[in-house]
Amino acid sequence: MFSITSKDLSSRARTGLIHTPHGEIETPAYVIVGTHAEVRTLTPEDLKHTQTQAVITNAYHLRENPRDVHDMLGWQGPIMTDSGGFQVFSLGFGREHNIGKVVSIFPEHNAKEFHEPEKNLVRITDEGAYFLAPKSAEGTTEKGEQFLGPKESMQIQHKLGADIIFAFDECTSPLHDYEYTKKSLARTHAWEKICLDLQLTTYNFQLLYGIVQGGEFRDLREESAKYIGSMPFDGFAIGGSLGRSRSQAFDILDWTIPLLPETKPRHFLGIGKIEDLFDGVRAGIDTFDCVIPTREARHGRLWGKRGYFDIIKSIWKDDASPIEEGCACPTCEALTKKELHERFRAKDKSAARYATIHNVFFFNNLMKQIRVAIQENAFQKLKKQYLAIRN
RNA sequence: GCUGCGGUGACAGAGCGGUCAAUUGUACGAGACUGUAAAUCUCGCGCCUUUAUGGCUACGCAGGUUCGAAUCCUGCCCGCAGCA
Numbered sequence: 001m002f003s004i005t006s007k008d009l010s011s012r013a014r015t016g017l018i019h020t021p022h023g024e025i026e027t028p029a030y031v032i033v034g035t036h037a038e039v040r041t042l043t044p045e046d047l048k049h050t051q052t053q054a055v056i057t058n059a060y061h062l063r064e065n066p067r068d069v070h071d072m073l074g075w076q077g078p079i080m081t082d083s084g085g086f087q088v089f090s091l092g093f094g095r096e097h098n099i100g101k102v103v104s105i106f107p108e109h110n111a112k113e114f115h116e117p118e119k120n121l122v123r124i125t126d127e128g129a130y131f132l133a134p135k136s137a138e139g140t141t142e143k144g145e146q147f148l149g150p151k152e153s154m155q156i157q158h159k160l161g162a163d164i165i166f167a168f169d170e171c172t173s174p175l176h177d178y179e180y181t182k183k184s185l186a187r188t189h190a191w192e193k194i195c196l197d198l199q200l201t202t203y204n205f206q207l208l209y210g211i212v213q214g215g216e217f218r219d220l221r222e223e224s225a226k227y228i229g230s231m232p233f234d235g236f237a238i239g240g241s242l243g244r245s246r247s248q249a250f251d252i253l254d255w256t257i258p259l260l261p262e263t264k265p266r267h268f269l270g271i272g273k274i275e276d277l278f279d280g281v282r283a284g285i286d287t288f289d290c291v292i293p294t295r296e297a298r299h300g301r302l303w304g305k306r307g308y309f310d311i312i313k314s315i316w317k318d319d320a321s322p323i324e325e326g327c328a329c330p331t332c333e334a335l336t337k338k339e340l341h342e343r344f345r346a347k348d349k350s351a352a353r354y355a356t357i358h359n360v361f362f363f364n365n366l367m368k369q370i371r372v373a374i375q376e377n378a379f380q381k382l383k384k385q386y387l388a389i390r391n
Numbered sequence: 392g393c394u395g396c397g398g399u400g401a402c403a404g405a406g407c408g409g410u411c412a413a414u415u416g417u418a419c420g421a422g423a424c425u426g427u428a429a430a431u432c433u434c435g436c437g438c439c440u441u442u443a444u445g446g447c448u449a450c451g452c453a454g455g456u457u458c459g460a461a462u463c464c465u466g467c468c469c470g471c472a473g474c475a
Binding site: 031033034035036040041056058061080082083085086087089090091094095100101102119121166169171211237239240242249267268269270271272273276288289290291292294295296297298299300301313314347349351352353355356 | 419420423424425426427428429430431432
């Protein structure tokens with residue numbers, strides 16, 4: 001199900017092929033996020049023009065009515081489904097402290113003190129997580145708590161029928177201390193075991209990835225990598241809190257990846273800016289998924305080989321140059337900076353769509369360049385090129 | 392000409408004696424966004440500075456009443472509506 005096709009000589013970077021029921025994924029690859037069984041603002045037709053290889057949707061968001069996710073997406077290529085483990089964090093602790101899983105290096109708002117317990121919608125037990133429906137404007141009748149645990153997540157993911165599914169875990173936060181992270185890790189490991197057992201007995205047409213947790217703590221990360229890595233998962237993901245600085249996140253990869261089986265694919269959950277991709281690949285990551293290309297596109301931020309810029313800013317209002325020099329995406333073929341800027345300013349619905357197409361294309365294309373570079377033993381060179389231009 | 396209503400910061404539009412440099416929305420500016428709570432959110436948006444429970448100038452214009460006026464009174468200017 002996974003074959004390695006080439007290896008970089010000076011790092012753990014490699015190219016490979018993940019074989020799934022809906023086709024192959026050439027790795028390293030970017031997996032495009034389509035949580036609600038749609039890549040926001042894109043039609044299935046649009047998606048085909050973005051060089052996308054795989055899409056990831058989410059069991060939590062699709063739990064109410066889990067149908068064939070390939071049909072829902074209108075996408076017959078490889079699909080992953082996340083287990084909902086991230087929502088255990090983001091709707092709970094994440095909302096309570098208004099943080100993501102990467103703590104800002106500018107801790108102005110001191111997330112530890114920023115504390116709104118009433119916003120926490122999640123109650124975690126050893127069995128799983130109880131979710132409260134987010135309160136909409138007014139007069140919401142309490143729908144009561146909804147339960148999601150390893151069995152439920154597997155059941156949903158099975159019904160969704162994605163090619164690659166993830167074990168149910170708890171994503172911890174950089175704000176969590178060692179004690180909590182250790183406790184959570186034990187719980188996550190137990191949940192993952194349940195997922196794997198179900199997979200081995202019942203849901204075996206799908207590929208199941210185990211997830212390494214353990215926060216920023218080296219011994220916990222190593223313990224997790226050894227434990228999860230020793231189990232017959234089809235692939236492995238690195239998830240959870242990535243510490244308090246960017247470099248720490250990649251230390252975590254260096255601690256854990258050597259402990260995972262060489263011959264299985266590795267996924268880096270939820271990370272994917274340009275530098276992250278280079279550092280992740282270097283550390284031995286095969287696939288990434290991240291919200292950055294799609295979300296930031298909607299917010300008017302475009303990515304390119306020179307980094308990013310905000311097309312919505314007025315400095316572009318008279319700029320008739322291409323959005324990205326030499327970019328072959330449908331957006332760049334259709335519009336200049338000025339024209340896309342105008343669409344954003346006019347709140348034209350197509351603006352976000354054009355921007356999304358560009359960003360998704362750009363990241364997919366970057367991965368392609370990385371693949372080629374690894375094969376040609378020019379990975380370091382490509383990385384230097386990118387980071388140099390970005391100054 | 393008379394009567395009525397109205398003139399508030401880029402715009403729309405609150406305020407109708409002190410707590411008003413003035414609610415709110417839009418526009419504009421800056422920032423954020425990393426397994427989507429997010430086509431979203433935060434901050435700024437009269438001028439000055441030592442950036443502050445700071446100073447100054449401000450709610451059509453000019454006066455007045457008052458300890459105190461965007462808010463009340465008088466006159467003028469302008470807009471809209473009706474009547475001559």
